[in-house]
Amino acid sequence: MTSDNLRCAALQLLERKPPPGLVVPAGMVVPGSLPLLIETLACPGSPVAPEALASLCLKYFYAYVHSEQLDADVSLEGLTELAGQFVRRRGGCAQLAGKSELRRFLLHHGFALQMLVDLPKTVHLLAALLERKLPVAEAFLGLDIGAGTGILLVGQYLLARRAGYDSPILIGFECQPHVARRADSLASALGIGRVRQADATRKEAYVDLPDGPVACVTNETLPSAGRRLYKEPFPVICEALFAALGPRLANAVFLPEAVWASDRPGRSWLHLTPHNAFAGDGQRPDKPLRLAFMRDVELAGERIPVDRVGEGLAELVAPPWRESLCRRW
Ligand SMILES: C[S@@+](CC[C@H](N)C(=O)[O-])C[C@H]1O[C@@H](n2cnc3c(N)ncnc32)[C@H](O)[C@@H]1O
Numbered sequence: 001m002t003s004d005n006l007r008c009a010a011l012q013l014l015e016r017k018p019p020p021g022l023v024v025p026a027g028m029v030v031p032g033s034l035p036l037l038i039e040t041l042a043c044p045g046s047p048v049a050p051e052a053l054a055s056l057c058l059k060y061f062y063a064y065v066h067s068e069q070l071d072a073d074v075s076l077e078g079l080t081e082l083a084g085q086f087v088r089r090r091g092g093c094a095q096l097a098g099k100s101e102l103r104r105f106l107l108h109h110g111f112a113l114q115m116l117v118d119l120p121k122t123v124h125l126l127a128a129l130l131e132r133k134l135p136v137a138e139a140f141l142g143l144d145i146g147a148g149t150g151i152l153l154v155g156q157y158l159l160a161r162r163a164g165y166d167s168p169i170l171i172g173f174e175c176q177p178h179v180a181r182r183a184d185s186l187a188s189a190l191g192i193g194r195v196r197q198a199d200a201t202r203k204e205a206y207v208d209l210p211d212g213p214v215a216c217v218t219n220e221t222l223p224s225a226g227r228r229l230y231k232e233p234f235p236v237i238c239e240a241l242f243a244a245l246g247p248r249l250a251n252a253v254f255l256p257e258a259v260w261a262s263d264r265p266g267r268s269w270l271h272l273t274p275h276n277a278f279a280g281d282g283q284r285p286d287k288p289l290r291l292a293f294m295r296d297v298e299l300a301g302e303r304i305p306v307d308r309v310g311e312g313l314a315e316l317v318a319p320p321w322r323e324s325l326c327r328r329w
Contacts, residue, residue, distance in 0.1 A: 015092045018084025019320035022076055024054060024119070028316070029079065033071050034059040035190060038154065042161035048130050053123040054316045057151060058083075061116050064149050064186055065105065086113060087324040112148035112179045115220070118328035119317050120310030122151060125220065125255065128299035129155040130162065132253040134215055140168035141214050142193070145200045145237055146221035147172030150183035150192070152255065156216050157192045169193070169210055173200040201236040206244035214248050217241070218255040223294045224329045225307040229261055230290035235279070242277035249274065256299055261292035269295075 028051050030037055037056055040046060058079045063070050065082060085095050089106035096103045106113065116122060129152070134140070140163070142156040153172045160168035170193025174180035180197035187193050198205040200221075219238070223231040242249065252274065259272040261280075270280040270292055280289055296303050306329045317325055 015094065016088060018088050018093055018095065019318075019324060021080075021318055021320060023080040023083040023321050023325070024058070024076070024316060024318055026076065028054065029058060029076050030055040031073060033073050034063050035071060038158070038190060038192075041158050044162050044164060046162075048127065048158075050123050050127065050313055050316060053126045054119045054313075056126070056154070057116055057119055057122050060149065060151055060154060060186075061086075061113065064109075064113070064116070064182060065102070067182075067186060067189070070186075070189055083117065083321065083325065086110075086117065087321075109149075109179060109182065112174075112176070112183075115328050116149045116151050118310070118326045120313035120326060121328040122310075123313050123316060124299065124310040125152065126155045126158075128257075129216075129218065129255045130159055131300045132159060132216070132255075134159070134163045134253060135251040137213060137215060137251070139212055140165035140216070141210055141212055142168060142170045142216040143209075143214060143218075143241075144170070144172035144193075144195075145217065145219040145241065146233070147174040147183055147195045148179060148220075150174075150187045150195050152218035152220060153183075153187055153193050153195065154190075155255075156218060159216060168215075171196060171209065173198040173205055175199050201233050201240050203240050203244045206241065209245075212248070213250070214245060214252045216253050216255075217249065220255070222256075222259065222297070222306065222329070225294060225305060227294050228290065229292050229294055231294075234259070235290050238272075238278035242279075256297040257301070258298040258303075259294075260296035260298075260303065261289070262295050263287070264293060266295070 030052050062074050062079055062082055081095055086106050089103055140160040144153040147153055150172055153170050156170055172195035174195055177197045180195050184195040187195055221232050221234045221237055229235050254274050262269045272278040272280055296305050
């Protein structure tokens with residue numbers, strides 16, 4: 001056996017099959033292309049069922065990876081195949097054999113894609129966003145901080161269009177250059193907005209924004225439940241964002257609407273809201289904010305432990321796929 005053959009045989013030992021069956025229940029995915037689904041969901045008053053939002057995420061996932069098929073009506077089998085290739089991107093699987101470029105892409109974009117394909121949590125976030133009532137304004141300027149694939153920018157687009165803003169201005173900030181590039185080309189191709197490669201913890205990231213009040217800020221840069229806030233950049237980003245834009249954020253709607261953090265035993269709590277620039281409500285514990293532990297978020301007026309976001313939407317994913325697909329927090 002040559003060393004190449006030996007290497008292939010060793011790699012094959014790591015291979016496992018993706019979970020069995022379809023990734024979501026048969027019949028759940030709304031037929032049609034991604035642009036068509038976005039246009040349907042953008043119609044003011046049109047229903048926004050969780051299944052339609054999950055379809056949006058899956059179709060967006062597919063278009064993010066296979067950008068040349070933006071207008072395709074991808075079958076559920078096609079979506080399942082990609083989901084399988086994604087969950088087996090590290091160890092490999094027969095469906096990835098001979099597709100080293102695709103595998104590299106899935107590995108390289110793995111973190112951002114992992115957020116997107118946690119359908120219950122991403123759908124919960126989108127549904128909460130779409131419930132928000134916007135203040136009346138002449139224009140809609142929306143910012144998505146830590147945009148990843150740009151899925152929350154799509155959520156903002158739907159929110160704006162459903163509220164009657166035909167041409168919202170939407171800008172995402174993403175620090176990973178390759179993710180920012182891909183999200184930007186997808187969001188541009190869909191006519192949704194732009195994603196900039198920028199470090200959102202720096203005030204300079206916000207200097208050349210269009211004028212006027214900000215209508216909406218999505219900022220999912222939070223750590224997992226029970227981890228200290230500094231594990232992710234949320235506190236530093238909020239500091240920079242409010243220092244840079246201050247009064248322009250006065251009427252903005254935020255996602256999450258608020259965050260709850262506490263000391264380790266859960267005796268002393270901080271309520272991080274837009275009114276305190278997500279820095280706490282004045283009853284500061286004796287330690288800096290960044291050392292506080294992540295606990296809950298507020299979405300659509302409801303306070304929820306962050307690891308229970310999307311709990312009621314588990315059935316959007318077929319049971320064998322849940323563990324490998326649902327890993328946002
Ligand atoms: C948890 S993911 C969320 C992605 C997307 N918003 C979503 O909900 O699917 C956070 C994203 O923020 C990006 N990020 C982290 N720190 C950042 C920073 N300082 N500036 C801009 N983006 C950042 C990460 O690269 C990652 O893509």
